[in-house]
Amino acid sequence: MVSKRIAVLPGDGIGPEVCRQAVKVLEAVAERFDHRFDLSSHLMGACAIDATGNPLPDETLEACRAADAVLLGAIGDPKYDHDPSARVRPEQGLLRLRKELGLFANIRPVTAYDVLLTHSPLKKERIQGTDLVIFRELTGGIYFGNKGRTADGEAAYDHCTYSRPEVERIAHLAFQAAAGRRQKLTLVDKANVLETSRLWREVVREMASHYPEVTVDYLFVDNAAMQVILNPTQFDVILTENMFGDIISDEASVIAGSMGLLPSASIGEAVALFEPIHGSYPQAKGKGIANPIAAILSAAMLLEHLELPAEAALVREAVDEALNNGILTPELNPTAPYTTEEVGNYIAFWI
Amino acid sequence: MVSKRIAVLPGDGIGPEVCRQAVKVLEAVAERFDHRFDLSSHLMGACAIDATGNPLPDETLEACRAADAVLLGAIGDPKYDHDPSARVRPEQGLLRLRKELGLFANIRPVTAYDVLLTHSPLKKERIQGTDLVIFRELTGGIYFGNKGRTADGEAAYDHCTYSRPEVERIAHLAFQAAAGRRQKLTLVDKANVLETSRLWREVVREMASHYPEVTVDYLFVDNAAMQVILNPTQFDVILTENMFGDIISDEASVIAGSMGLLPSASIGEAVALFEPIHGSYPQAKGKGIANPIAAILSAAMLLEHLELPAEAALVREAVDEALNNGILTPELNPTAPYTTEEVGNYIAFWI
Ligand SMILES: CC(C)[C@H](C(=O)O)[C@@H](O)C(=O)O
Ligand SMILES: CC(C)[C@H](C(=O)O)[C@@H](O)C(=O)O
Numbered sequence: 001m002v003s004k005r006i007a008v009l010p011g012d013g014i015g016p017e018v019c020r021q022a023v024k025v026l027e028a029v030a031e032r033f034d035h036r037f038d039l040s041s042h043l044m045g046a047c048a049i050d051a052t053g054n055p056l057p058d059e060t061l062e063a064c065r066a067a068d069a070v071l072l073g074a075i076g077d078p079k080y081d082h083d084p085s086a087r088v089r090p091e092q093g094l095l096r097l098r099k100e101l102g103l104f105a106n107i108r109p110v111t112a113y114d115v116l117l118t119h120s121p122l123k124k125e126r127i128q129g130t131d132l133v134i135f136r137e138l139t140g141g142i143y144f145g146n147k148g149r150t151a152d153g154e155a156a157y158d159h160c161t162y163s164r165p166e167v168e169r170i171a172h173l174a175f176q177a178a179a180g181r182r183q184k185l186t187l188v189d190k191a192n193v194l195e196t197s198r199l200w201r202e203v204v205r206e207m208a209s210h211y212p213e214v215t216v217d218y219l220f221v222d223n224a225a226m227q228v229i230l231n232p233t234q235f236d237v238i239l240t241e242n243m244f245g246d247i248i249s250d251e252a253s254v255i256a257g258s259m260g261l262l263p264s265a266s267i268g269e270a271v272a273l274f275e276p277i278h279g280s281y282p283q284a285k286g287k288g289i290a291n292p293i294a295a296i297l298s299a300a301m302l303l304e305h306l307e308l309p310a311e312a313a314l315v316r317e318a319v320d321e322a323l324n325n326g327i328l329t330p331e332l333n334p335t336a337p338y339t340t341e342e343v344g345n346y347i348a349f350w351i
Numbered sequence: 352m353v354s355k356r357i358a359v360l361p362g363d364g365i366g367p368e369v370c371r372q373a374v375k376v377l378e379a380v381a382e383r384f385d386h387r388f389d390l391s392s393h394l395m396g397a398c399a400i401d402a403t404g405n406p407l408p409d410e411t412l413e414a415c416r417a418a419d420a421v422l423l424g425a426i427g428d429p430k431y432d433h434d435p436s437a438r439v440r441p442e443q444g445l446l447r448l449r450k451e452l453g454l455f456a457n458i459r460p461v462t463a464y465d466v467l468l469t470h471s472p473l474k475k476e477r478i479q480g481t482d483l484v485i486f487r488e489l490t491g492g493i494y495f496g497n498k499g500r501t502a503d504g505e506a507a508y509d510h511c512t513y514s515r516p517e518v519e520r521i522a523h524l525a526f527q528a529a530a531g532r533r534q535k536l537t538l539v540d541k542a543n544v545l546e547t548s549r550l551w552r553e554v555v556r557e558m559a560s561h562y563p564e565v566t567v568d569y570l571f572v573d574n575a576a577m578q579v580i581l582n583p584t585q586f587d588v589i590l591t592e593n594m595f596g597d598i599i600s601d602e603a604s605v606i607a608g609s610m611g612l613l614p615s616a617s618i619g620e621a622v623a624l625f626e627p628i629h630g631s632y633p634q635a636k637g638k639g640i641a642n643p644i645a646a647i648l649s650a651a652m653l654l655e656h657l658e659l660p661a662e663a664a665l666v667r668e669a670v671d672e673a674l675n676n677g678i679l680t681p682e683l684n685p686t687a688p689y690t691t692e693e694v695g696n697y698i699a700f701w702i
Contacts, residue, residue: 081569222598229605
């Protein structure tokens with residue numbers, strides 16, 4: 001019996017509905033294994049702006065710091081996207097949370113599930129057997145550099161910077177992961193143009209000698225954007241900086257056949273955060289069509305991180321049951337779809 | 352009968368061999384239509400570094416300035432990629448040429464050829480009918496901002512900047528293109544994070560009112576990286592900044608089934624440049640397996656630009672003949688492949 005505090009940030013759009021299913025699954029795990037999970041809910045994103053004017057209220061940040069792990073739904077609302085002059089945005093909450101918690105590594109596994117191969121836009125023979133994981137740097141680069149306008153507002157800038165230690169700490173995690181997997185690491189950069197990429201390449205090349213069992217490959221990001229689609233099984237661990245990781249990891253999600261299947265972990269200096277890779281998908285909000293599996297698999301990654309591997313394995317088994325029996329939301333089962341809640345209930349019940 | 356000066360920059364790797372076929376086709380066009388094309392060849396890229404120490408010799412730049420159009424093969428050599436400390440790189444030649452000639456708009460059409468649908472890694476029903484064109488800004492953004500290291504070399508930076516006129520001039524071209532096509536323009540940016548993207552969005556939203564017939568959509572680049580694969584037929588004209596355009600346009604090339612099919616035009620203040628989107632592909636150099644069609648279709652775009660539409664149409668017809676009859680290099684015809692030269696000869700002969 002263990003006792004853990006989990007801060008839940010449901011967020012915006014479909015965030016709350018998928019989070020609810022993940023929470024249900026965590027509660028089922030707690031009951032089955034006689035653990036105590038103290039699950040508390042907090043505001044972040046557009047909902048937090050609406051309620052408090054602040055996308056990341058102090059209360060939420062404190063609750064995250066005090067927790068053993070954080071589970072996030074999704075944030076974002078189109079009403080802020082189309083107002084380039086908006087002062088406060090939901091995304092600022094998420095970016096600040098990443099920075100405050102020191103979540104420098106975003107880890108996104110991408111697997112092609114055999115039963116879902118027909119749902120991928122890619123031909124089966126290209127993707128079968130795909131099993132890759134992307135390590136995306138999450139607290140540096142152009143996301144967090146100086147940004148602004150000239151005095152007359154007629155020009156804008158965003159500065160991208162990286163320091164050696166910023167590259168080293170995530171590269172170590174990626175090398176370790178590769179060592180425990182198929183021993184291949186691919187650095188994705190644009191070293192033929194960017195100085196920051198040349199620094200990444202320099203650091204990774206030096207570090208490679210400390211991981212002799214790992215084969216290191218270097219790909220320019222434009223080429224990587226093709227290779228991920230042309231031949232995804234060539235990849236084991238992909239390591240990349242923040243902006244490229246944002247693009248390449250969303251792109252790679254198409255392999256799985258649905259974004260609604262893919263979880264992620266953001267880890268770093270202290271508490272870790274787990275979230276589905278999909279966004280807040282506001283058009284689907286409240287319709288019961290959002291796939292809760294990405295959120296539930298994020299909960300499984302959370303359990304692993306809390307050193308509860310048997311519990312995580314059981315959640316994965318339950319998800320496989322749902323996949324194998326077609327207990328799936330409409331994007332994966334258009335003819336006899338289940339609702340978000342039905343999928344969550346099925347998985348929780350199985351545990 | 353017209354008389355035109357065309358500067359040819361064969362470049363590195365497979366550049367010279369595919370350029371040779373495109374030149375052959377241009378010569379066939381000149382003969383057939385009784386034109387005079389003055390085709391002169393100049394060094395740029397790794398070959399220019401090897402010969403002169405300079406990736407863009409003055410002689411080459413002057414020849415381009417004096418020409419009516421420029422045809423480029425490809426540049427780049429891996430011997431420079433793995434040396435992060437190299438002072439001189441082939442890519443500097445290309446980047447400087449773009450800047451010196453003011454080539455601010457890179458235009459990349461992507462079409463799914465019916466006869467090649469089986470070669471795409473994407474399922475036929477997803478891509479059939481794809482006909483999109485990407486307008487990538489080419490002389491601004493993070494490619495051309497300040498870049499460097501801190502004094503101790505332990506941190507690196509790349510600055511991304513955009514000014515309103517830089518956005519306006521390419522956006523006008525993209526709006527005009529959309530107006531003459533299916534009246535849809537999609538701006539790809541990261542306005543939820545980057546200030547430069549917010550400037551792009553602001554400018555494009557203002558300009559939209561001057562093109563009332565064009566419907567404007569806004570997509571975050573991570574989402575765009577998925578949509579290009581999930582549903583490419585939704586796009587007509589895609590407009591984006593330099594770095595995102597580099598990634599998204601290479602990614603979109605997978606739709607066509609081979610990079611070896613896709614041409615591009617870079618236009619701007621004066622002379623325009625035409626090049627295949629593929630790189631120098633050094634592993635294939637001299638093997639006769641490089642597909643010359645992208646270079647030949649780049650020559651077709653060059654002819655259109657020189658206001659020779661009948662000539663361009665004939666080149667396209669000849670290419671279609673090769674496609675329909677399987678006169679193709681191994682990546683598209685693995686069982687009975689033709690060489691680079693055989694494909695070029697077939698197309699030139701047809702003209
Ligand atoms: C919402 C947005 C700021 C965020 C990002 O770009 O990092 C999202 O796309 C993600 O990948 O988590
Ligand atoms: C060679 C390189 C500098 C170039 C770029 O990134 O612009 C190439 O990838 C391209 O797209 O033309």
